[in-house]
Amino acid sequence: MEDATLVQRTYTAVTEHFIxxxxxxxxxxxxxxxxxxxxxxxxxQHKAAEASLACWFANDTDYVESWxxxxxxxxxxxxTIGGKQKWYGQ
Numbered sequence: 001m002e003d004a005t006l007v008q009r010t011y012t013a014v015t016e017h018f019i020x021x022x023x024x025x026x027x028x029x030x031x032x033x034x035x036x037x038x039x040x041x042x043x044x045q046h047k048a049a050e051a052s053l054a055c056w057f058a059n060d061t062d063y064v065e066s067w068x069x070x071x072x073x074x075x076x077x078x079x080t081i082g083g084k085q086k087w088y089g090q
Contacts, residue, residue, distance in 0.1 A: 003047075009034060010041075010048040011055075014067055022086030024064035024072045054090060066090050 031041035049055040054068035077089035
């Protein structure tokens, strides 16, 4: 059960980081957020992406490319809230 809870906490932490900053956290930032070692956070981030729809990493890296509904790389889908555009949609 702990593993499922960690996967959910990780998914939520990445999503909240996107909302707050406009970008995905690096797994070292995620480690601080979740109180894990960097390696544990890296693994948890991959498990959360695998358990989700439309979440993936740049080829052969640990860098989030897309985390539904956000894109971590610029796209033609600009998301603006309250007059601020700091997000890209998938």
